Amino acid sequence: MHTLHRIKAYLNHWLDAVDAHSLHSPFLYELYTQVIKQESLPDPAIEKLRKKLLNDHRMIAVDDLGAGSKHADSHQRLISEIAHHSLTTPAFASLYDRLATYFNARIIVELGTSLGITSLYLAREAERKVYTFEGSPALAEIATISFEFAGSNNITLIEGNIDQTLPYLLTGLPKVDMVFMDANHRYEPTVRYFELLVRRTHEHSLIIIDDIHDQAEMEKAWRTVQRHPLVYTTIDLFRCGLVFVNPALSKQHYAW
Ligand SMILES: C[S@@+](CC[C@H](N)C(=O)[O-])C[C@H]1O[C@@H](n2cnc3c(N)ncnc32)[C@H](O)[C@@H]1O
Numbered sequence: 001m002h003t004l005h006r007i008k009a010y011l012n013h014w015l016d017a018v019d020a021h022s023l024h025s026p027f028l029y030e031l032y033t034q035v036i037k038q039e040s041l042p043d044p045a046i047e048k049l050r051k052k053l054l055n056d057h058r059m060i061a062v063d064d065l066g067a068g069s070k071h072a073d074s075h076q077r078l079i080s081e082i083a084h085h086s087l088t089t090p091a092f093a094s095l096y097d098r099l100a101t102y103f104n105a106r107i108i109v110e111l112g113t114s115l116g117i118t119s120l121y122l123a124r125e126a127e128r129k130v131y132t133f134e135g136s137p138a139l140a141e142i143a144t145i146s147f148e149f150a151g152s153n154n155i156t157l158i159e160g161n162i163d164q165t166l167p168y169l170l171t172g173l174p175k176v177d178m179v180f181m182d183a184n185h186r187y188e189p190t191v192r193y194f195e196l197l198v199r200r201t202h203e204h205s206l207i208i209i210d211d212i213h214d215q216a217e218m219e220k221a222w223r224t225v226q227r228h229p230l231v232y233t234t235i236d237l238f239r240c241g242l243v244f245v246n247p248a249l250s251k252q253h254y255a256w
Contacts, residue, residue, distance in 0.1 A: 009213035013238045016255035027249065028233070035095075035102045036237070036256060042090035043097075046120045049146055050090070053083035053115050060142070065135035065161050066112070066184035079115070079142065086114050088182065088210070092239055093121040096180060096208065099242075100128060103206055105178035107131075109169075111162055111193060112183030112210075116143030116155075122180065123155045130155045131169060133162050133183065163189070166196055175202045182210040190221040198230050198245060207243040212236065226253055 023029040056079040063075060088096070100108060100122060106129060108122050113134035123130040132155060134140040140159045147155050158165045162183055170176075179197050184190065190209070197207060212222040222241055226234050232249040235242040235256055 005215060006213060009219065010238060013213070013236060013255050016236075018254060018256065023254075025250070028235075028254070031102070031235075032256065035098050038098060040091040040094040042094050043121065043124065045150065046093075046117060047090060049120070049150060050083060050087070050117050053117070053142075053146075054080055056080055056083070060138040062136045062138055065163075066186065066189075082139070083115055083117075088118045088121075089239075093118045097121045097124050099206060099208070100178055101125065103178060103204060105206070107174060107176050108178045108180070109133075109173075109176050109197065110180045110182065111166070112181075113143045113157060114139055116146040116157075118180065118182070119143065119155050119157075120146065120150050120152060122178075123152050126154055128154060131158060131173070132156070133158045133160075133165055133169075135159070135161050135183075162193065166193060170196060170200050173200065175205070176200045177202075177205055179205070179207040180210070181208065185211050185214060185218055187217040187221045187224075190218065191224050194221075194225055194228070198228065198243075201230075201245050203246040203248070205245055207245070209241045209243065210239070212241040213238060 023032055058079050059076050060079060061075055062077050106127060108128055108130045110119055110122055110130060110132040113119055113132040119130055119132040134143060134157060137159060140157055144157055158169055181193060212218050225231060225243060230245050231243055232246055232251055233244040234253045237256055
């Protein structure tokens with residue numbers, strides 16, 4: 001079901017996709033040519049850590065508070081299997097790092113830490129402060145060890161169900177510059193978390209939503225986000241969606 005859905009979604013995306021020549025807005029042209037289409041340069045130290053996790057065959061108990069894994073029915077999961085199936089790829093993690101640099105993001109929120117690999121990319125520059133949320137104590141523990149191992153002291157991991165932890169954290173935070181939503185891939189929580197987060201953004205903030213075509217519920221959530229009154233331009237990169245809330249941009253949706 002998921003596979004068929006993804007093939008259909010990919011074909012639609014491919015038919016809608018545009019290239020640099022069709023981009024008349026200087027903002028979008030620059031974003032496309034200087035960030036999105038730039039070569040990915042995965043961080044060697046972070047990738048070494050990913051490799052370690054890919055070869056870690058210890059079993060851990062994971063209570064997934066989200067949509068769960070397509071690749072596991074049991075609560076017992078191998079760390080290697082999580083590293084293989086649940087993490088953002090090096091190319092996209094490196095893109096998120098470039099986006100954070102390009103938009104000069106200082107306060108970054110990541111929903112869904114898992115093993116902490118993408119958090120490390122988001123925290124690559126010391127001036128950034130990353131708040132990352134994870135509901136599974138076993139994953140939070142491994143991620144914390146990864147952050148210590150990598151010497152990152154600009155990441156705060158908030159353990160617990162995002163339903164409770166996100167509203168609490170947001171009340172104490174200044175405006176958020178960048179958000180990476182990669183936790184509960186269901187319609188209702190995605191839209192609810194988006195609603196909370198979008199109200200804490202400023203006009204130059206960027207919200208990234210992962211897996212927008214992964215399943216029908218996420219497609220529906222993506223369409224709801226595109227129609228949101230605070231949302232102007234959106235860009236569908238198939239793997240994820242970029243959301244811009246700057247009223248100076250037109251109300252337009254692109255597929256790249
Ligand atoms: C796809 S993984 C995150 C991957 C990570 N962002 C990366 O790219 O490396 C999703 C994570 O979100 C967590 N999660 C899902 N729903 C949650 C919730 N309601 N509260 C807290 N964590 C949640 C899961 O435990 C899982 O580890």
